[in-house]
Structure formats: C-alpha cells, structure tokens
Amino acid sequence: MSMLYSLKDNCEQALRRDDIKAIVITGERGKFSGGFDISAFGKIQDKSIEAPRPGFVSLEILSDVVAAAKKPFVAAVDGLALGGGLEVAMACHARVSTPYAQLGLPELQLGIIPGFGGTQALPRLVGITKALEMMLTSKPVKGEEALSLGLVDAVVASPSELISTARRWALDILDSKRPWIISYHKTEKLEPLGEAREILKFARVQTRKRAPNLKHPLVCIDVVEEGIVSGSRAGLWKEAEAFQALLQSDTCKSLVHIFFAQRSTTKVPGVTDLGLKPRSIKKVAILGGGLMGSGIATALILSGYPVILKEVSDKFLQSGIGRVKANLQSRVKKGQMNQEKFEKTISLLKGALDYGSFGDVDIVIEAVIEDINLKQNIFSDLEKFCPPHCILATNTSTIDLNLIGEKTKSQDRIIGAHFFSPAHVMPLLEIVRTQKTSPQAIIDLLDIGKKIKKTPVVVGNCTGFAVNRIFFPYTQAALLLVDRGTDVYHIDRAVTNFGMPMGPFRLCDLVGFGVAIATGGQYILNFPERTYKSMLIPLLQEDKRSGEATKRGFYIYDEKRKASPDPEIKKYIQKAREISGVAVDPKLTKLSDKEIVEIVFFPVVNEACRVLSEGIAIKAADLDIASVMGMGFPPYRGGVMFWADSLGSKYIYSKLDELSKSYGDFFKPCSYLAQQAAKGAPLSSSVAPAPAKARL
Numbered sequence: 001m002s003m004l005y006s007l008k009d010n011c012e013q014a015l016r017r018d019d020i021k022a023i024v025i026t027g028e029r030g031k032f033s034g035g036f037d038i039s040a041f042g043k044i045q046d047k048s049i050e051a052p053r054p055g056f057v058s059l060e061i062l063s064d065v066v067a068a069a070k071k072p073f074v075a076a077v078d079g080l081a082l083g084g085g086l087e088v089a090m091a092c093h094a095r096v097s098t099p100y101a102q103l104g105l106p107e108l109q110l111g112i113i114p115g116f117g118g119t120q121a122l123p124r125l126v127g128i129t130k131a132l133e134m135m136l137t138s139k140p141v142k143g144e145e146a147l148s149l150g151l152v153d154a155v156v157a158s159p160s161e162l163i164s165t166a167r168r169w170a171l172d173i174l175d176s177k178r179p180w181i182i183s184y185h186k187t188e189k190l191e192p193l194g195e196a197r198e199i200l201k202f203a204r205v206q207t208r209k210r211a212p213n214l215k216h217p218l219v220c221i222d223v224v225e226e227g228i229v230s231g232s233r234a235g236l237w238k239e240a241e242a243f244q245a246l247l248q249s250d251t252c253k254s255l256v257h258i259f260f261a262q263r264s265t266t267k268v269p270g271v272t273d274l275g276l277k278p279r280s281i282k283k284v285a286i287l288g289g290g291l292m293g294s295g296i297a298t299a300l301i302l303s304g305y306p307v308i309l310k311e312v313s314d315k316f317l318q319s320g321i322g323r324v325k326a327n328l329q330s331r332v333k334k335g336q337m338n339q340e341k342f343e344k345t346i347s348l349l350k351g352a353l354d355y356g357s358f359g360d361v362d363i364v365i366e367a368v369i370e371d372i373n374l375k376q377n378i379f380s381d382l383e384k385f386c387p388p389h390c391i392l393a394t395n396t397s398t399i400d401l402n403l404i405g406e407k408t409k410s411q412d413r414i415i416g417a418h419f420f421s422p423a424h425v426m427p428l429l430e431i432v433r434t435q436k437t438s439p440q441a442i443i444d445l446l447d448i449g450k451k452i453k454k455t456p457v458v459v460g461n462c463t464g465f466a467v468n469r470i471f472f473p474y475t476q477a478a479l480l481l482v483d484r485g486t487d488v489y490h491i492d493r494a495v496t497n498f499g500m501p502m503g504p505f506r507l508c509d510l511v512g513f514g515v516a517i518a519t520g521g522q523y524i525l526n527f528p529e530r531t532y533k534s535m536l537i538p539l540l541q542e543d544k545r546s547g548e549a550t551k552r553g554f555y556i557y558d559e560k561r562k563a564s565p566d567p568e569i570k571k572y573i574q575k576a577r578e579i580s581g582v583a584v585d586p587k588l589t590k591l592s593d594k595e596i597v598e599i600v601f602f603p604v605v606n607e608a609c610r611v612l613s614e615g616i617a618i619k620a621a622d623l624d625i626a627s628v629m630g631m632g633f634p635p636y637r638g639g640v641m642f643w644a645d646s647l648g649s650k651y652i653y654s655k656l657d658e659l660s661k662s663y664g665d666f667f668k669p670c671s672y673l674a675q676q677a678a679k680g681a682p683l684s685s686s687v688a689p690a691p692a693k694a695r696l
C-alpha cells in the first residue's frame with residue numbers, strides 16, 4: 001500500500017519541480033511490475049489493513065495526477081507489466097517496451113476485475129473485442145503484439161535502449177513532435193455503440209456458457225459497458241466500487257488461496273531448505289510408449305530434454321513414437337508450433353529396444369502397465385544398466401514404491417513421477433517419496449517439473465498416493481447412491497453444476513472401466529473397511545460396455561464422441577441391486593443437487609483428512625492443488641480442503657456421521673475429522689506429521 005502512496009508523492013513532486021520536464025516510469029531489475037501485492041488482499045479481507053478508498057488509485061492518482069498532468073509521462077516496460085502494473089503504464093501518455101515484455105490484465109483469475117482503471121483504458125487502446133479477450137482469458141501479450149494492437153507505442157530492439165528511447169519519447173511529446181494521448185479519453189479504437197453492444201452481448205453469452213458459476217467476469221463486462229455508454233469517468237467509478245466489492249467475495253478468497261497454494265508446493269521442509277542445487281539432467285529415458293509414456297516423452301522434448309523411448313518390440317516402439325508425433329502435430333494444427341520447431345523437437349526423441357543406450361541417462365521414468373512383477377524386474381535391470389547417479393522414477397498411479405524397488409539396493413534414488421493423462425497437457429505432477437528417497441532426487445524432479453511447466457506436489461508413499469486416494473471415494477459414493485435409487489445422470493448434472501468438468505460417471509466412461517476395476521482391486525486390498533463394492537461397473541463391463549472407448553458405458557457415444565444418457569442403464573442397475581441385495585431408498589431418489597454434492601464430496605474430504613493426518617500430504621494446501629489440477633475440482637472453490645473449511649468441520653462431520661449410520665462405514669468420519677470437528681477447528685490447521693512407522 002505504501003508503494004501507492006509513494007507513487008502519488010513521487011509523481012506530484014516531479015510535477016512541482018521546475019528542473020523536471022517529463023517523467024519516465026520504469027521497473028527494477030528487468031521487470032516493470034507484477035501488479036498489486038496479492039498478499040495484501042487477505043489482509044484487506046480480514047481487515048488487518050485498510051483498503052484504499054474507492055477510486056484512490058484509479059481516479060485520484062492515475063487519472064487526475066498522471067493522465068491529467070501538464071508534463072508527459074512515458075512508461076518504459078521491460079519484463080512483466082501485469083494487473084496494476086499495466087494499469088499504471090496505460091495511464092501514461094505513451095508506452096515503450098522491449099520485445100519480450102509481457103503486458104496483461106490477469107485480475108480475473110484472482111476473482112476480481114482490474115481496479116486501477118484497466119477496464120477503461122484497455123478497450124480504448126486496443127478495442128473492445130481484444131480488451132475483453134485479454135481480461136476474460138487473463139492472457140498477456142508480448143511486445144510486438146502489443147505494438148500492433150496499439151497497447152504500446154514503440155518496441156526497442158534491446159533492453160539497453162529502453163530508458164533512453166522512453167526519455168526521448170517523453171521529450172518529443174513535450175515538443176509536440178509526438179501526440180500527447182490520454183488513454184481514458186481516446187475513442188477511435190472503440191467500436192460504434194451498436195456494434196459495441198453486440199460485442200458485449202456475445203461476450204456475456206460466451207462467459208455464461210464457459211463459467212456459469214462465476215459472477216466477476218460478467219461484472220467486468222458491465223463495467224466496460226458503463227465506460228462506453230457513460231464515459232470513462234463513470235466507468236472508473238463503477239470499476240472502483242465493483243473492485244472493492246469483489247475483493248470481499250468467496251471467489252476471490254478461493255482463487256487467491258489457489259495462487260499462493262500453487263506457489264507453495266515447491267517448499268518442502270527437510271528437502272528444499274537444505275541448500276541443495278538441482279543436478280543437470282542431460283538425458284532422460286522413458287520405458288513404455290503407451291498413452292502415459294508417450295505423453296511424458298512429449299512433455300519432456302517440448303522443454304528441450306533429449307529422450308530415449310524404450311519399448312519391447314519394434315511395433316510398440318513405432319506406435320509410441322507415432323503417438324508423440326501426433327501430440328506434436330496437434331500443436332502444429334492449432335498454430336502453436338511451426339514445422340521447423342516440430343522437426344527440432346521430434347529430433348530429441350530416440351527409440352530403443354534394449355538398455356544399450358542407458359549408460360549415461362540421468363533419469364529413467366518407467367511407464368509400463370500396472371504389473372508389480374514386471375515393474376520389479378524392470379527396476380532390477382535398471383540398476384544394472386543405468387549409471388549409479390541415475391534417478392529411477394516410476395509413473396505408477398497406485399502401486400507402493402517399496403514393492404516396486406524391492407529387488408534393488410537403490411531405494412534412495414527410487415521416486416514416483418506420477419503424471420496425469422494426457423501427460424503433456426495436464427498440469428499436475430505428483431512426486432512420490434518413500435522413507436528412503438534422497439532429498440537430492442526430489443530436488444532434481446522438482447526442477448524437471450518446473451522446466452516442463454508442471455505444478456509438482458510432493459507426497460508420501462501409499463496405495464493411490466494423494467490424488468487417486470482422495471478421489472477414489474468420489475466414484476464410490478456416486479455408485480452407492482445409484483445402487484440405492486439416485487439417477488445416474490442427475491448425479492453427473494449436480495456435480496457438473498457444482499463446477500467439475502464432468503460428473504463421476506462420465507469420468508468413468510472416459511477413463512475406461514478396465515482402469516476403474518484395476519484401481520478398485522487395489523483399494524479393496526488396502527482399505528477394505530471403506531471400499532464400497534457395487535456390481536454395476538463389473539456388470540456393464542461383462543456386457544462389453546467399458547466406457548467411451550467401446551462407445552458404451554454409462555452413456556452411449558456417437559461418432560463425434562457426444563455422450564447421451566442411455567435408458568438401458570436401468571436394467572443393469574436393477575441387476576446390480578439384486579446381486580448385492582440392496583434396496584432403493586426413497587429418500588435418495590429425490591435428492592437436491594446440494595445433497596448429491598455433499599454425499600459425493602464429503603467422503604473425498606474425509607479421505608483427504610486421512611491423507612493429511614497420515615503425513616502423506618505435507619499440508620492441506622497441497623491437497624487443494626492436487627484436487628484442482630489432478631481432478632478438475634473448481635479452483636474458484638479453493639480446492640477440496642479450502643472448500644470443506646468454508647462449510648466447517650462440524651457440519652461435514654455431522655453429515656458423514658449421519659450417513660454412516662444409514663449407509664455404513666464407507667461414510668464413517670476419520671479420527672482427524674472427528675477431532676477437528678470436536679474442537680470446531682478448520683481441517684486445514686497444521687497437523688503434526690504422523691510417526692514415521694505409520695507411513696509406508
């Protein structure tokens with residue numbers, strides 16, 4: 001906040017001083033500004049600091065001091081100019097940037113709208129369509145594009161020329177050699193009113209479709225409209241008031257939590273605080289060219305890692321390489337990659353049918369089928385053929401790492417690198433450590449994760465690790481409901497309306513029942529007391545309905561992969577009930593959406609509590625990130641634990657307790673949840689790590 005006051009003081013002082021003719025605003029160390037201090041949001045929300053009065057920055061400083069100044073202001077932009085940073089730059093009379101500068105208004109991803117005049121200045125500089133696109137997607141533009149859009153006035157070839165060019169530009173404005181432009185008064189880029197209204201209407205329709213649960217993108221559109229219809233001064237007022245109101249919203253609180261939670265996943269006590277440096281990884285080997293292996297290979301070569309892809313036969317190898325090529329081709333088709341980059345990237349991939357070229361690999365990632373014996377043999381081979389420093393990683397999604405490494409003496413370099421399918425697209429990387437995994441191996445994998453642009457979450461070793469373990473009860477609860485009378489499609493609708501990308505049954509179809517049954521087997525083995533055994537999936541599977549790949553599962557699929565409900569499903573449900581001896585419960589046939597969401601997600605919360613209290617997850621915020629990035633839990637609800645805390649541990653405990661009395665131990669609240677509820681404490685309070693022997 002003090003930064004804003006000093007900006008005002010410095011500007012006013014510069015305007016008073018006779019020896020200053022013009023002002024250049026720039027940033028330090030190659031960065032203009034990342035915007036308003038997001039950590040202050042929480043302090044404003046809990047009232048430990050006072051929010052600046054509405055309009056203090058946008059009207060009193062940027063509009064009335066900077067834009068209205070009698071001396072020219074020019075922004076010299078290098079590196080990032082985001083949010084409030086870009087808004088300061090847009091208040092200036094011109095902007096000069098470097099080619100690599102990134103300019104954007106990403107406030108919407110924090111649940112707010114630009115609050116320092118951005119909703120008014122940006123449409124006037126780049127037109128309404130582009131301004132809305134930049135704000136609604138939160139995506140920045142680079143120097144050259146900013147120049148072609150009119151967001152900056154000049155791009156210098158190198159950062160060394162930035163300040164001198166900006167100074168010259170400011171003096172040229174003073175000497176009337178260049179125009180003196182007040183962004184808020186510019187109108188020529190604004191589309192005529194009728195057209196503007198059409199653009200805004202279209203944007204509203206799209207926004208409602210894309211984010212039906214979110215209000216703030218619509219508020220942003222309203223505020224832009226106010227400026228177009230009633231002038232930028234009115235727009236600035238409306239923006240200031242809306243900004244203050246949105247700052248207090250649950251959506252903003254949740255998204256700010258996600259922002260910091262995402263950045264805190266790389267801070268692992270006892271690992272990242274030891275002063276270790278990541279070792280250089282020059283060569284990676286991947287075992288298995290299936291869906292996962294080829295996705296991982298794609299992610300790695302896209303970030304410049306040379307990769308050897310090993311398969312058991314030439315046929316499998318060629319199809320693995322083919323999959324990687326197809327992944328890259330899809331980028332070429334979307335215009336995200338040119339042919340030259342394609343050739344360069346694919347040249348980093350080499351195929352292998354034996355371990356001959358493994359003598360100098362720095363990390364191996366095993367991605368073969370989930371077969372314990374096979375994995376054990378592979379790891380003992382790896383120990384023979386790879387150098388002693390080589391990290392031995394497995395992409396298993398459920399199997400205990402201690403079992404996988406049982407036949408080796410390399411337990412310190414065995415680690416889990418659990419990617420999510422499709423691995424080159426999904427942002428999460430679950431890094432699994434055992435009691436023996438060395439901190440250096442974790443540091444190296446964290447570094448690879450950062451380079452391939454994944455968000456890593458470091459977790460302990462157990463069946464299902466963190467993500468799969470907490471989401472297993474999700475499908476289980478849904479099956480329990482269906483067995484007792486709730487409609488399959490109502491469950492999927494309720495869960496999708498809540499904000500998940502798809503409901504549990506549509507997800508099952510997508511993943512395929514083979515995987516669901518295999519994972520289920522692991523759970524029955526390891527957590528028998530809380531695994532719900534429905535016959536529905538095995539019955540469907542028996543009838544060759546295995547999900548989307550077979551065009552039939554809980555839904556039926558047309559040629560374009562469009563899913564439609566299938567009335568036939570009732571037949572299977574009836575049969576499943578008969579086999580299990582389960583009766584329809586009339587209460588469960590008419591549940592509200594809210595009740596469905598609670599019954600499906602509270603067991604997820606319960607399992608997340610176990611994962612946390614057993615020390616599998618380091619902190620609750622990691623589970624929030626795991627749920628958002630691994631399963632698509634809506635980020636604007638803050639992740640599974642944050643959402644649970646917004647409802648309260650007491651409430652969740654009482655609901656689960658009630659459900660367990662009617663429907664069994666599947667719902668039984670775990671001791672950590674019971675203990676937090678008894679204290680009335682949040683579930684995300686820090687927990688003392690479980691004793692080492694409790695961890696696998």
Ligand SMILES: C[C@H](O)CC(=O)SCCNC(=O)CCNC(=O)[C@H](O)C(C)(C)COP(=O)(O)OP(=O)(O)OC[C@H]1O[C@@H](n2cnc3c(N)ncnc32)[C@H](O)[C@@H]1OP(=O)(O)O
Nearest residue numbers: 034035036037038039082083084106107113114115116263
């Ligand atoms: C009124 C206005 O309209 C309101 C606003 O301006 S809201 C703010 C708008 N700005 C943003 O949303 C930008 C948010 N920041 C980012 O997107 C990214 O941090 C970035 C692109 C600036 C840099 O990314 P990257 O180089 O990967 O570094 P990253 O790890 O994210 O950030 C470095 C550190 O700066 C912190 N940080 C970055 N931007 C911050 C901000 N605006 N406020 C507070 N802290 C910030 C991060 O939390 C992180 O802290 P840590 O080292 O303690 O974990």
